[in-house]
Amino acid sequence: xxxxxxxxxxxxxxxxxxxxxxxxxxxxxxxxxxxxxxxxxxxxxxxxxxxxxxxxxxxxxxxxxxxxxxxxxxxxxxxxxxxxxxxxxxxxxxxxxxxxxxxxxxxxxxxxxxxxxxxxxxxxxxxxxxxxxxxxxxxxxxxxxxxxxxxxxxxxxxxxxxxxxxxxxxxxxxxxxxxxxxxxxxxxxxxxxxxxxxxxxxxxxxxxxxxxxxxxxxxxxxxxxxxxxxxxxxxxxxxxxx
Numbered sequence: 603x604x605x606x607x608x609x610x611x612x613x614x615x616x617x618x619x620x621x622x623x624x625x626x627x628x629x630x631x632x633x634x635x636x637x638x639x640x641x642x643x644x645x646x647x648x649x650x651x652x653x654x655x656x657x658x659x660x661x662x663x664x665x666x667x668x669x670x671x672x673x674x675x676x677x678x679x680x681x682x683x684x685x686x687x688x689x690x691x692x693x694x695x696x697x698x699x700x701x702x703x704x705x706x707x708x709x710x711x712x713x714x715x716x717x718x719x720x721x722x723x724x725x726x727x728x729x730x731x732x733x734x735x736x737x738x739x740x741x742x743x744x745x746x747x748x749x750x751x752x753x754x755x756x757x758x759x760x761x762x763x764x765x766x767x768x769x770x771x772x773x774x775x776x777x778x779x780x781x782x783x784x785x786x787x788x789x790x791x792x793x794x795x796x797x798x799x800x801x802x803x804x805x806x807x808x809x810x811x812x813x814x815x816x817x818x819x820x821x822x823x824x825x826x827x828x829x830x831x832x833x834x835x836x837x838x839x840x841x842x843x844x
Contacts, residue, residue: 603702603755604634606676607744608669609712610651612637614741624749627758635748640672652715661716669711669718670725681707683726684747685718686740690729693743695769697730698750710747712740772825774813776806808834815839 607615615637618624627633641651645667652662677683682705691697701708711726723729732743753759768775779790793805811834814821827835 604707606709607637632755643672644668666719666721683709685711685726685729686743687729690731702754710744714739773810776810812838
């Protein structure tokens with residue numbers, strides 16, 4: 603997979619490429635990652651990429667010409683173009699999976715200033731947000747999405763790690779513990795020390811359901827429960843009522 607970031611601030615992504623798992627993924631050539639400064643595509647002699655809104659208003663808008671010319675220069679028939687925008691659909695783990703399995707090249711366009719010239723939207727495949735809030739620019743959102751994609755690529759981290767992640771099976775991840783077995787009077791649940799794999803599996807499923815029920819009940823609204831999950835959830839609801 604190739605990820606291209608269209609940004610006014612390529613240096614924002616320097617540490618991202620030289621740290622931890624992402625660094626190793628790049629070194630192993632599991633992903634190609636590049637940042638393109640779309641200011642270089644402006645035709646303005648002063649390298650302006652923004653201008654005042656037609657009809658008046660506060661702030662400055664990114665101009666259509668530099669962004670679209672940059673996009674045309676780097677886009678291929680295999681590219682999927684994503685506009686970072688608070689008006690877009692909220693990015694989710696299922697979207698990360700879709701991107702990794704469907705597209706060879708992802709282009710993430712980072713905005714800045716007050717917003718975009720509306721005509722820019724005609725040249726993208728979709729608009730994506732990372733939440734209902736506004737940032738100074740799209741770089742943080744693009745970095746977040748890039749991280750979510752890269753960790754899913756083959757050979758970056760183990761497949762088993764993915765399977766246990768929150769949201770992968772529609773639930774939040776179960777509680778995790780490591781040594782020491784007891785700290786400040788708080789103990790690791792006995793079942794996790796038992797070595798009984800089936801009991802551990804059942805405990806983890808129930809606790810995953812419990813976390814989801816208590817923290818993100820919206821994730822359960824349209825879920826088709828197995829008989830085992832329904833039994834555990836009924837127990838959790840009864841326990842929570844007491």
